[in-house]
Amino acid sequence: MSALSSETIPLTAPSSAGISPKPRRRRVLSPALPLALLGLGLFVGCWYLTVDVLALPRFRGIPGPTEVIREWVSPDPAYGTSIFTLSYYAHIWASVRRVAIAFTAALFTGIPLGLLLGWSSRFRQYAFPVFELIRPIPILAWVPLAMLMFHTREGSVIFLTYMAAFYAVTLNTLLGVHSIDQNLIRAARCLGAGPTTVLRTVVIPGSLPYIFTGLQIGMGVAWFSLVAGEMIAGQFGLGYLINASYTTTRYPTIVIAMITLGLVGFASSALIRFVGSRLMAYRARSIGS
Amino acid sequence: MTGGNLILDAVGKEYRTAGAPVAAVQDFTLDVGAGELHVIVGPSGCGKSTLLGAVAGFTDITSGRIDLDEQLLCGPGRPTAGIGPDRVVVFQDSTLFPWLTVADNVGYGLVAQRRLSRRDAAGIARGRLQEVGLGDIAHSYPGELSSGVQRRVEILRALVMEPAVLLLDEPFRGMDAISRSAMHDALLQIYDKFAVTVLFITHDIEEAVYLGSRVTVMTTRPGRVKTTIDIDLDRPRDRGIITAPHFRELVGEVSDAVRDEARRAFDVGEREMVR
Amino acid sequence: MTAISSRPVLLRRTEKVETTAFRRGAIGIVIFAAVWEFATRLNGWVGIRVPLVAQLPPPSAVVVDFLKLAGSPGYWNSWSLSFQRVLAGFALALIIGGTVGLLMATRPWFKRMAFPVFECLRPIPPLAWVPIAIIFWPTQELSITFVTFLGALFPVVLNTVGGAEEIDRRHVLAAQSMGASRSYIFRRVVFPALLPSLVTGAAVGMGITWEVVVAAELISGGGRQSGDGGLGFLVWNAYEGNNLPRVVVAMISLGIAGYLSSGLVRALGNRLMPWRRVAS
Numbered sequence A: 001m002s003a004l005s006s007e008t009i010p011l012t013a014p015s016s017a018g019i020s021p022k023p024r025r026r027r028v029l030s031p032a033l034p035l036a037l038l039g040l041g042l043f044v045g046c047w048y049l050t051v052d053v054l055a056l057p058r059f060r061g062i063p064g065p066t067e068v069i070r071e072w073v074s075p076d077p078a079y080g081t082s083i084f085t086l087s088y089y090a091h092i093w094a095s096v097r098r099v100a101i102a103f104t105a106a107l108f109t110g111i112p113l114g115l116l117l118g119w120s121s122r123f124r125q126y127a128f129p130v131f132e133l134i135r136p137i138p139i140l141a142w143v144p145l146a147m148l149m150f151h152t153r154e155g156s157v158i159f160l161t162y163m164a165a166f167y168a169v170t171l172n173t174l175l176g177v178h179s180i181d182q183n184l185i186r187a188a189r190c191l192g193a194g195p196t197t198v199l200r201t202v203v204i205p206g207s208l209p210y211i212f213t214g215l216q217i218g219m220g221v222a223w224f225s226l227v228a229g230e231m232i233a234g235q236f237g238l239g240y241l242i243n244a245s246y247t248t249t250r251y252p253t254i255v256i257a258m259i260t261l262g263l264v265g266f267a268s269s270a271l272i273r274f275v276g277s278r279l280m281a282y283r284a285r286s287i288g289s
Numbered sequence B: 001m002t003g004g005n006l007i008l009d010a011v012g013k014e015y016r017t018a019g020a021p022v023a024a025v026q027d028f029t030l031d032v033g034a035g036e037l038h039v040i041v042g043p044s045g046c047g048k049s050t051l052l053g054a055v056a057g058f059t060d061i062t063s064g065r066i067d068l069d070e071q072l073l074c075g076p077g078r079p080t081a082g083i084g085p086d087r088v089v090v091f092q093d094s095t096l097f098p099w100l101t102v103a104d105n106v107g108y109g110l111v112a113q114r115r116l117s118r119r120d121a122a123g124i125a126r127g128r129l130q131e132v133g134l135g136d137i138a139h140s141y142p143g144e145l146s147s148g149v150q151r152r153v154e155i156l157r158a159l160v161m162e163p164a165v166l167l168l169d170e171p172f173r174g175m176d177a178i179s180r181s182a183m184h185d186a187l188l189q190i191y192d193k194f195a196v197t198v199l200f201i202t203h204d205i206e207e208a209v210y211l212g213s214r215v216t217v218m219t220t221r222p223g224r225v226k227t228t229i230d231i232d233l234d235r236p237r238d239r240g241i242i243t244a245p246h247f248r249e250l251v252g253e254v255s256d257a258v259r260d261e262a263r264r265a266f267d268v269g270e271r272e273m274v275r
Numbered sequence C: 001m002t003a004i005s006s007r008p009v010l011l012r013r014t015e016k017v018e019t020t021a022f023r024r025g026a027i028g029i030v031i032f033a034a035v036w037e038f039a040t041r042l043n044g045w046v047g048i049r050v051p052l053v054a055q056l057p058p059p060s061a062v063v064v065d066f067l068k069l070a071g072s073p074g075y076w077n078s079w080s081l082s083f084q085r086v087l088a089g090f091a092l093a094l095i096i097g098g099t100v101g102l103l104m105a106t107r108p109w110f111k112r113m114a115f116p117v118f119e120c121l122r123p124i125p126p127l128a129w130v131p132i133a134i135i136f137w138p139t140q141e142l143s144i145t146f147v148t149f150l151g152a153l154f155p156v157v158l159n160t161v162g163g164a165e166e167i168d169r170r171h172v173l174a175a176q177s178m179g180a181s182r183s184y185i186f187r188r189v190v191f192p193a194l195l196p197s198l199v200t201g202a203a204v205g206m207g208i209t210w211e212v213v214v215a216a217e218l219i220s221g222g223g224r225q226s227g228d229g230g231l232g233f234l235v236w237n238a239y240e241g242n243n244l245p246r247v248v249v250a251m252i253s254l255g256i257a258g259y260l261s262s263g264l265v266r267a268l269g270n271r272l273m274p275w276r277r278v279a280s
Helices: A030-053 A057-061 A065-072 A086-119 A121-134 A139-150 A153-178 A182-190 A195-233 A238-247 A251-279 B048-056 B102-106 B108-112 B118-131 B135-139 B147-160 B177-194 B205-211 B239-243 B245-268 C015-046 C059-070 C073-106 C108-121 C126-136 C140-165 C169-177 C182-219 C231-240 C244-272
Strands: B006-015 B022-032 B037-041 B063-068 B071-074 B087-090 B165-169 B197-202 B214-218 B225-230
Touching: A030 A065, A030 C108, A057 C126, A065 A251, A086 A121, A086 A153, A086 A195, A086 A238, A086 A251, A121 C015, A139 A153, A139 A195, A139 C182, A139 C231, A139 C244, A153 A195, A182 A195, A182 B087, A195 A238, A195 A251, A195 B108, A195 C126, A195 C182, A238 A251, A238 C126, A251 C126, B006 B048, B022 B048, B022 B063, B022 B225, B037 B205, B048 B087, B048 B165, B048 B197, B087 B147, B102 B108, B102 B118, B102 B135, B102 B147, B108 B118, B108 B147, B118 B135, B118 B147, B147 B165, B147 B177, B177 B205, B197 B205, B205 B239, B205 B245, B214 B245, B225 B245, B239 B245, C015 C059, C059 C244, C073 C108, C073 C140, C073 C182, C073 C231, C073 C244, C108 C140, C126 C140, C126 C182, C140 C182, C169 C182, C182 C231, C182 C244, C231 C244
Parallel strands: B037 B197, B037 B214, B087 B165, B165 B197
Antiparallel strands: B006 B022, B006 B063, B063 B071, B214 B225
16 A cells, blocks of 8 residues: 555554453563562662672672673683583583483372372371371482482482472372362262262362472472582582582682573473463463452 | 152161260151152251261261162161262252363263263253253353352253252352342252252251242251141242242241251250261 | 250261271381381392392381480480571571561562562572572581571562462451551551461471581581581481491481471461461
8 A cells, every 4th residue: 555545544553363361360570560670670789789899808709790691691601601502501401301300200109199198098097107207307318328229329319309309299289189179079979970080080180289289399399409419419410510610619600500590490380380270271260269 | 850759767877976976867757759849947957968968878877768769778788878870969069170161060970970972971961051041151161150150050960960869958058149049940940841859958948938849847956857848839930929928828837847946956056067 | 865965066087087097007107117127138138139228227227226326415416406507597587588578468569579589589499509608608607507598588488478468358457447557457467367377488498497407418518527517417427437227317317306396386386376276
């Protein structure tokens, strides 16, 4: 159409076809974005101030934000690790791989065990006390036994990570089964469902919210244990990188690894949340919250 | 589909506690005819829900027997009735499965018990929903619906199984008066259509008289039959009969019977039995 | 007519069922210990090595070593050392975390500013902070305390904020409509309502605190004399000295210590919440 066309120009831009308002509620941050940025800015600002500008005595050894960022994005980093170096990704992959293996194992052992503990009171009476006796033992206290059992560093680190996640997943699954209204189960049985059908069609879907909470918590503690394990006994991995950078006085790399850990940890939890919201799509559509 | 003939003969249920055993229900005898809408009224804690639970198979009985169409449900040698699709319960609180659509909910029993495929069951469910005017919500989730609609779906889910007896445990409790009266008419519409035997528990006297073919008043704990009153009002029932003199007489009759028991229960300080 | 009990009928389990549960639990534990003993001794008796567990110490050896240790003051000294570290970090986390959490709960602008920072820092595992802590703090003890504090901080804050979101607005409105001042509302409505979540957060934080203290003691374990470190150090020391039963004794001690401290937190919490003791 030529610019001289006499067609009226619409006052408002046409909305893209097919986009309906998101049913999910928006994150608390969105309307308060400026404040959030302010808060983050203040934090980074303090960091910058105390280290780079004022160079306070205590803070002398700590790398400042400019140094860290410069190092992180530099194609030729002074301390050997940046987004352009292969070793960076090798470390990330080493850690991610360990968590993935451990977490998957925890998922496949913890959920069934949690379901069984929740479902059969007889089994729970026999098995739960043992479970609860072992649980308070800090995961890292298992390091020596893990080394004895698995002989390799890799195996023991993965085992530690597995233990931490396993407990969280099992416990929350158990809670999930108990959270189900007894009448739901009775209703299902009235409608002709046998015990296995009830398990499959009522207990498992009904426990899903708790199970996913357990998975998120499990992921969090998995990373916790992984880092500890890597710092003590690992080769490669982000935890190892932190430790090694410290001993070789490559301080900016420490912070780079820390931030990376934060990002990867966050991403993994977000992934779980995402899968959960897909599986439990019905929740988003309920009246009220 | 015809309803079943439910006979309770001297049914008793005793609970063992730390102290002396407590009888929740004692010597309860009732004959519910096929296709009858029978209402049980009584003060809180009199054992109404226990009775329902016994018929449904959730709890055992310690004396007497219950028969359905001359088949033993529970009795001597068999303390607990099986739970089955011939007796379906609709509870006070919604037990629709929140993770299934309305159509899948209604079709649940067909898949679980009759081994229909999910698609076939959903098709049948949609048909039934259509019949009662709820076809639009077939693909909604229960959480998106108002409580009145949820209740209707739940009753439909029960009836799809073509049960011999439909057991309703104070299903409209907690609903506001307006929704409640709409639910009464919806239930009566369904009842007139499906001709199933209904055992309905409530403590609302007007509801009892409006809905019931017969009303049984239960005593306080231990619960037994105090009296059974025939409700000789014509069906289909119209909201207008509420002011009719005969209706009010019947309500008065039931009230009198209940009032004594309610006062007795109040004095003794009974609490609603925890389920 | 039989006598009607005037007490409300309790439809809970009878006492008989509860003793059954206890008995079964005890049986479960005994079976566990028996299998453990059997599997670890199998090598010595018959020459069969059970995979994974063959080299673990049997429970009988563990008990023997515990009896030996219980007499030595160094062992109990380890207890007190670990407890000190735990308490220091935990107390800090409770004070600072509780305050921050309460501030976030009562001042929305602060929450919107601080929560994103909080959520960004939270995924970083506490132990990742160890080198920075060592660089920053002059003594090792302070750096351990700092990392411990960080570990417990997040659950405390998170639970406090979460608890604030669950407060029934009507309670606040009711108090306001009766003319209560802001500080009164905080003291008598908001804070008590937050307590349950806060206590839960504290109990979770306590558990994490032990994890961190053990990790820190393990990491910094090398080089100190025996009996001169905490329980975490005891674990490592025993391992290096190839005293496997002692490793398990130390582990179990840690388990008991963690369990006791979480229990203590909950017990204290319950004292602060007398209204929760009413039986329902």
